[in-house]
Each structure stands twice: as C-alpha cells, then as structure tokens.
Amino acid sequence: MSRKSKEDISKIYQQMQDHICKEIELADGKGFFEEDIWQRPAGGGGRTRIFKNGNIIEKGGVAFSAVHGPTPDKILKKLKLDKADFFATGVSIVLHPKSPMVPIIHMNIRYFEMDNGVHWFGGGIDLTPHYVDQEDAKHFHLEVKKVCDQYDSSYYPKFKTWADDYFYLPHRDETRGIGGIFYDRLIAKDDEQFENILQFSLSLGRLFPEVYGHFMKKNSQLSFGENEKSWQSLRRGRYVEFNLVWDAGTKFGLDTNGRTESILMSMPPQAEWEYMHEPRVGSEEEYTQKHLKKGIDWLSLVK
C-alpha cells in the first residue's frame, strides 16, 4: 500500500468541501454557498464558500485551502527545524445559526507536510450550544466517539480531553462550548497508519453534515424570544473572545499574514458585551454557564 501524495489529499479534501456544502444547503432548505476563489501570493490558494440567505444558518462558511511555500519562521523556530518548504491543505468550517436554540458548530481537518519529510494530520469537531442541553450533548459526543472508535479506541478519550483543554477561555474560566474532539501533530508510523488517519479525517468530514443536520432540523423547531436572542448575543461575544484571544489557528493566521477574510469567516454576524453580566439564579442561562467546564463526561450524563 503506497501513501497518498499531498496532491491526492488536497483533492480529496476539496471533494469533502463539495459534499459538506451540498448537504448543508439541503439541510437549510433555502440558503446557498457563494464561492470566493483566492490565490496566496507566496504559493497556493483556496476556495472559501460563504453561506448566504439562509433559513437556519445566519452566517458562516466552509473553506478549503491548499497553500505552500517557505515554512514561516514561527513554525521552524517552534519545531527547531532548518529552512524547509511546507504544504498545508484542509477544510475549515464555522456555522452560526439564527436561532439561539441551534448550536454553533466548528470543524476542521488538515494535513501538513514539509519537504524535509516532516508531516502530520490535525483537526477536530466541536459544538457550542447557546443553551446546553444534556441530551443534545450526549448525542453529539456519542456520534463523535463512534467515528473515533472505528479507527482507534484511544482517540475519543484522548482527543475529547484535548478539546476541553483547547477550547477554553482562561480569562473566563469557561470552555467555549461542550467540546468534542481536537487533535494536532498526529504523525503516522507507516503507510498503513497514514491511510488510517486520513480516513479518520474523512469520516469526521462525513459526520459533520449528518450530526449538524440533525441539530439544524430538530432545534430550529424550538421556540425562543428576546431573552434567548440576547443571551445568544452574549455567547457570541465569548465565541469572539476565544477566537481572537486564544485560538492558535486564528493567531497564527493573523500573525503570518494569512488571508484575513477567510480566517475571520469564523466571526459571528453580531455579538454583544455587557459589563458583569450574571445569569439569573435557576435560569437556563445559569445552567449553561455552569456546564461550560472541562472534564464533563457527556456520555454518562442523564437529565
């Protein structure tokens, strides 16, 4: 079994973007993706697809990119490596729904290699409900675990903890949402494992529209009012705080002269900030706030 080339992986990821966009359009029933093709001056480019005119989705995108060129000094320094060219390809998604009852979702699958032979996979999928619901959280984590378990039984526990640690706002002592999985620098020992990790990322890609489609359909039926919209705006504020202050990918992109509009595709349509906001005791908002914590075993919780 021979290893797929970077061009093969890039092509497969591009097809995954097509698949996901088609499925999300179907699930929304009204909106569509508008395509924006861009070139990177230093090498490569991308195909950013922004969702427009949605019924359920208010803002978001599904971005594919395949970029290459001299490895940024920041990476070389971190890895203690000499000059080398790099190649990176991936699919990155953030969707912000209109309804506060539908969660925000994020997914990313990516492959990175350097011409000195160093290479790895990274990615993850995580859910940020404006209102934490235990049944929803359990469903999400169960579906993610099922995919993980098909490839390696150590993946889910390891990557679930990684997501808890990664999607965390130290300055608020809260997690961004209910987590999911996150993995980075996953290095294959041999060609077989390389294919296995690649297939794992593709299974995550296929899971994305399935599991999010489920929430789009089910949760967009739930009623809400001004109170829920206003809470959604504050939660969107926290999403902004995480992405701009702590997200390593966003920081890296903005630091290394990445394509700003594609990087900040993850921003919500709007967000609000209120000094010292405290949810009302006993409210659904307080319940959510209390459940934005690391280390919750969503699979074993029953309401």
Add this chain to the structure above:
Amino acid sequence: MSRKSKEDISKIYQQMQDHICKEIELADGKGFFEEDIWQRPAGGGGRTRIFKNGNIIEKGGVAFSAVHGPTPDKILKKLKLDKADFFATGVSIVLHPKSPMVPIIHMNIRYFEMDNGVHWFGGGIDLTPHYVDQEDAKHFHLEVKKVCDQYDSSYYPKFKTWADDYFYLPHRDETRGIGGIFYDRLIAKDDEQFENILQFSLSLGRLFPEVYGHFMKKNSQLSFGENEKSWQSLRRGRYVEFNLVWDAGTKFGLDTNGRTESILMSMPPQAEWEYMHEPRVGSEEEYTQKHLKKGIDWLSLVK
C-alpha cells in the same frame, strides 16, 4: 524638590478619575457612573466605574486601579530583571457613543515602579471616529499637541508616530482610528523631570473631558440613519479585533490573570462582522476606510 511617592500618585490619579467622571456625566446630561470596587487577591485593587443609562454614551467606563505584588514573570523576563515587587496605578477609559457620528475615545495614564528602583510612566489618548472628519481630526490633534508642547516639544511628533504604530491592525492594514498619542516606559532622569512627566499625564487627564465633551456636544447633533448604524457596527467589530488581537495591555491583562471584566470594559456594546465588506465607491465610509492609515499629518490637512 522631592519626588512624589507611589501612594501620592495613586491618590492623584484617583482624584483624576473623580474629575473625569463628573465632567462626563455633565456632558452626557442623563447617564451616570456606577461604581464597582474590587480587590486583587495578589495585592491592591481598583475602582471600576461603568457608565449607565446614557443619553450620548452607550457603553464604557472610567477605571482606576492601584495594584502591587510580585512582578509577573513575563515582565521580568522581558526586562531581564530578577525577582522584584511591583506597584502600578493608572486611569483607563473607553467610551462608546450611541451615535455613529460621535467618535469612540480611549485614554490611559499609568505609573509603574518596582522595588529595585525601576520606574516609568505610560499613557496616551486616541480617537476612533466611525466617520473620519478632517476638521474633527485636526481639532483633536491640535488640542493634544498643545498639551504635549507645554511639557516637551518632542512629545507630540514622537508620541503621535508611536500611536500610529501602536493602534494598528496589521491583518487589515488599517489604523484603529485617527490616532492621537501613545507613550510607554517614559523614564525620568531626575526629580524635576519626574514631576514634569507626572504633570503631563495630569494635563492629558484634564484634556480628556474637555476634548471629548466637545465631540459629544457637537457630533450628537448630527443626523444619521440605518446605513450609518450598520457601518458603526462593522467599525465596532474592528475595535474588538484590535483590542483582542493586538492591544498589548489587554493581552497582558488576560495572560496574567487580570480582572477580566475591567479589562474588557473596552468592548463595544455590540459589533458586527460581514464577509468581505467593501464600502461603496465615493461614499463617506470609503473615505473613512482610506484615511485609517499611518503617517497622516492631521494638523496640516484642509478639506
């Protein structure tokens, strides 16, 4: 002439907070500051005053703090210094107006010292109009220059350039607003200069309500519509981007376990993001966008 103690400076800065709050309440005519007194577990505390129920001001605050304790490792490492206790006191202000025709303003004056004798002053004042107006910009820079020139004729040109460089969003290649002045690590050679720099910071403090009161009064008379409100929301988004991604003070505060709600007092009440927004050719918004650049000599411009 003997040098004022850190306790003296802290007291004077606290009085400056009182003065500024009183003047801003008068200029607004309706809103008032609500006080929030807090203690810092590691030493010291502050008095955060948040503006409520305003007529002209929508959100913002005037914060005083005087904190002390072991110097954070980040500072020690940066300055290549051994362990030492520090003391820091200052007044920090951000005001977001309701009307898009009134600019956002920021001011900060601060004093820092360590028990090994190292000490310095820092601060600045800068204006972020949602709509750049040359007359307003000239007025603002002229008033700031007048204060600077009373103390040192090198201050304005030096600190104006510093503000251009500091209040800059590399990922957008734009400045946050029309700048003003910014200075840091201003070290006095002797007691006389120490007093001089302290008085300079107090003159800036007194300038604040004067110059901003002028814009509150004049610009809140200007009419605006949906188009201007929507542009304001996008500009507020940029304000969030600067503060969360690039502002050294915010980063440092969040990194070193500062008081989150006081640090993020600077966030606008709301903000919006739109993928690839481009102002209409020939519009006032495009004019503003084109004038968010470093190195503009606002004093010499005539419409």
